[in-house]
Amino acid sequence: MADVIKKATRDGYGDGLLALVEDKNVVVMDADLAAATKTGVFKKACPERFFDCGIAEGNMMSIAAGLASAGKTVFASSFAMFAAGRAFEQVRNSIGYPHLNVKIGATHGGISVGEDGATHQCNEDIALMRTIPGMTVINPADAVEAKLAVIAAAKTDGPVYLRFGRLAVPVIFDEATYKFEIGKSVRLTEGGDVTIIATGLMVNEALIAAEQLKADGIAARVINMATIKPLDREAVIAAAQETGAIVTAEEHSVIGGLGSAVADVVCETLPVPVLRVGVEDAFGKSGPAVDLLPLYGLCAANIAAKAREAVSRKA
């Protein structure tokens, strides 16, 4: 694994914004976190279309709505905690209800924020954002997918919530060949015994888990579900039909995120065991991200354990 390149998805966000710099319609906003969210990259390249609102996230979201109503494609950025949490109601009412063209670039999602601790570790944003009608929710697995998701979001009409991470994580995809499409999942491994549906940094853990499961004679299908809304229902139903057991994996609360979204579809169409890997209704705490992730069960070993359990429960 010596040749594994690691890069944070927030860096992919910066790359994506930079790729959009020639589009005169694109405006980028931040709330005093430009260095951390990587919007600073855009600011440097195009200061005239970058606006720092200072520490006022709700105001930023509503200003973004006003800009979008006047024809701009706006990327509004902060940490997930403040973009989806603090500014939830502005996102819902100023952006979501009028279905305006604002892309919320939320970095520092999940527990891998690390040392800053629970106040900054947002494990609820996917749940919050996917309840807003018309909101697209994307959680890229690596920096390549993050960049492509930003470009795709800019081409999509209406509000999009993009969730990025702070931690440098393995780059899985090859930018030269990888095709990203909003709403389409990607099957990364083939297997007929169980499907692991993962999102964000848990995709890489799912791939490791699939390797571990091979030793037990379990062939796992791994699906990268970058778009959580609209969910790729066909892929979920096919997984239920063809593998008969599903494990979801996300760096988010087990309540309301990918696991819930998948369970909704499976329960309503073709009930099979669905086990969820995620943060178990708890706040985070301070510590290095690499230690926190396994502490909260956000690791390949836990995915593999849940997969074995799911297989054993198959009818």
Added chain:
Amino acid sequence: MEATRLQKLSAAATRIRMAVVEGTFRAKSGHPGGSLSIADMLAYLYTEELRIDPKNPNWADRDRFVMSKGHCAPALYGALALRGFFPEEEIKSLRHIGAMLQGHPCMTTTPGVDMSTGSLGQGVSTAVGMALAAKLDGKDYRAYAILGDGEIQEGQVWEAAMFAAHKKLSNLCVIVDNNDLQIDGTMDEVNSPYPIPEKFVAFGFNVVEIDGHDFDEIEAALSAARACTDKPTAIVMKTVKGKGVSFMENQVGWHGKGPNAEEYETAMQELRAALAAIEEG
């Protein structure tokens, strides 16, 4: 102001008030008090001030208007109907199932509504975004927002004000409807935002204080706002909640309920008489 213009504006304001009473009666709900207090300002904005085209409501270079105190939608609808954005008949189905006119302004269903509002404090920020877009594109359109005096208790209003002044958005004009009453009582009883003009001055605004029922003062204030080239303007206008319907004036109880049939008749009689008097000159 010459008598014919004054007459035209007074008549327009009275028609807006009639729409407020009609709409809230038909809806059996809504917010007549704060809608009536801004009728004169809306009459001026929609007949004299705003550069808009009812035939092309989404005209890219139009002036923008945001009803930041979105619950006063009935007055906005009255003004839009008066200006020809949609037939006056629509007022009668305000807040009904399937109606175009929602309880709070909805930009995706109603021509002439530039922003969906209702959650207090947010509209003014969206107007800031519109003013910023104009500056960014080198366009000369302006953005206007009407805020309630209770609304300015929302911290977001001051976040928006800070940003607007910092960016020198001279094409932004916020209008505070200071009728001094909010749901739970007078401003002083609830949580005083006073002094209002001084606060906007401190935030870097050009501030004009007026009587919100005096068309000469309204005209002068809007003109002063346009003349100011280095700051956003705040017009703080003293108004009477429920203005124009005698039994609603200064009664906090009329903040958020529709008149019953008897009250409706009384109110409409008063307004029809007022309109007749205006038209007779």
